[in-house]
Amino acid sequence: MVSLTPLDASLTPVPAPASKRKRSFRVQRALLVLLIVGTVELLAWSIAVPALQEPDEESHFSYVQVIAERGEIPWQRSGGSPGGPVSPEQQVASVWAGLQPLLANPAARPLWTEPDERAWRAQDAALGRDARSSIEPSSAFQNPPAAYVYDAAVYVAVGGSFFDRLFALRWANLPLLLVMLAATWVLARDLFGDRQGAVVLATAVVALQPLLTSIAGGVTPDLLLCALFAVGLALSVRIVCRGPTTGRLVALAFVSLLAPLTHGRGLALLVPAGLAVLLSWPPVRRIPRPALAAGVGLAALIVAVLVLRYAERGGPTLSDTRAFSSYLWQFYLPGLPWMNPPPFEGWTIRDVYIDRLYGTFGQLEIMVPGWVTNVLAGAGLVLAVGVLAAAIARRDALRRMWAPVAVLVAAAVGAILLLHLQAYRSLLVEPGDPVITGRYLLPLLPVLGVAVAASLQALPRRAFAVAGGGVLAAAVLLQFAALGAMITRFYA
């Protein structure tokens, strides 16, 4: 276990329990209230957004339907088209409820009268026996099945009409959202200890994130992935702070294996989980530092070669590695004169980390006003500077907390690097799609929440309270802006 000392009003780990008395589950009232806030948001998004209007919802529903209706898992290496042929039942709902013309089409509105519903019911009732099971592969079928198996259980349990089952699947995300929020709370509490204002702020940043609640309101594997990531991060930090008990290690192994079975992006959880186990393993702590550094350097070199080989689809060669580095550089920073344009020019950190993460919803046609994302871009810069300043100002505390901080940094770097690798690899053969988008960053929201709280809590207490109040209010207003944009798009 990495030795940690309670610190001076900064990143303070919670001391381990003095004795092994009977455990109890006690939920802080502030956490309870944030869980209720998250519940209200999920209900609002899931009910107000018409069926099949969340990203790839039609193909996710198809996947669940295959498992539930045919009793088979359609996981395959290559999928069909994004909106591959769905079941006749889904097709009838798409056409007769006006959901297909509505997709990403700002000129369209959902059909919303009672005669519309009657017309759909008549068509639905006339469908044959295979109406729910005759389904062709779609692109989602490349995803591993864990989330869809969970959804299939809900699908079977609920039954009823197409809309009954689809909305039940949306609401089945509620426990996952609550787990994610509770795990963020636990993570923040392990890091901030008695600074409960910071714990609340870190959790609220996640609970009020509009894209998270929007995605949670649709049929998707993303939310299970987010919940597993949050639990995995909380466990990893607890292990490096308090030591690896059998229960913690088993739980971490479980979520680390389940995450890649939920989505390929879940592989990134192995990075912080592996690091946490490594750092808390007593023999590792006994290795002399030079030997440890040499070992880490060698491992990093091997991983780098494998990673480059994957991204470059072979090699790695010097020219391909230079091209990959150039792509990575130009994603975050302005290009330098000797650099070639990246495969998908103009797709930068601003597009993914701000515009897609905070500014667009649904099929990307729901947008908050441009000035909001401009302000957020500025806030992102302030946050980056704030984190840096806090790290310098609290360097002594940071030095004592290096292990959990390293785990969180590894989680962020690992997940983002994996996205870039996958995006670059894909861009080499299909340069028309930048792949990497805002919702892929949602599993890292707990890290963002902790970063925001950590940067603010380096301020004097009163300044922390004022700045935190402003951040909290801004988060609520952002959620309102997103909800308002959604209501305007579909109903006004």
Added chain:
Amino acid sequence: MRRWGTITAVACLLIGGALWVVPWLTRSREMPAAVPSPAALFSIELVELGPGRTACSQNVALDPRGSRARLQVGTFGRPGEPLRLTLDGAAYRSASTIRGGYADGSVVVASLRPPARATLVRACVENLGTRRVALMASADRTRSRSITSVEGRDTGKSAWLSFYEADRHSVLERSPVTIERIATFRPGIVGPWLLWPLAALVLIGIPTGAVWAWQRGLAVEEARMVASASEGDPSAHRQERGTAGDAARLDGGGDPQRAAEAGPHDKRRA
């Protein structure tokens, strides 16, 4: 600390609400009553109508608030021809004329008598002029269920058609209608009885809950700070217990971890 944090959050929310949320709720805007066949997203198709010809679309839903029909018409570079829009449904019929002379590709509006309640109609457009016109239509995935036929022959396209309210309204004014519309194509459990409280929870519950959690967190933090600062002062211990011990017990048991969190002063649990 708690007071400053709470005041800031409430003030920012009030300012943001006044500048942003209230104008969004109260600004008058054009309100669609129904959009049976929306404009295309990728490619525009044409449904050509020669002089005297009629194009009809079935299964067009018409809402009682829809009193302006909108079509988009191509005229092949010449002034537009007069058209007649006829809506036929069970116990409902409306016919209106669109005057000629409109520009090529323009959206034309026909006033109509709305039905008493929502109904499915057959919408027909007749070319009353002497030259051909073309209705803009969709044949990609934005094609609606209301496929247009010309003189009974299926075109495989849906001519764009939408209905708007005569007057402008705000989101707030139209909230009862919006609630009804949201309940359509939803499970039976979703109705106005659920949606009204949910709307109130969104507008009031989310900001109130977030601010409450924030001030609670600051209060707990403040109490622990006071307790740490005045070690050995019994009044500080009482204050700490009163505020910091806010964990809601779910099983009534003690929690050594929380006791440790509360600091060495809380002898009840540690």
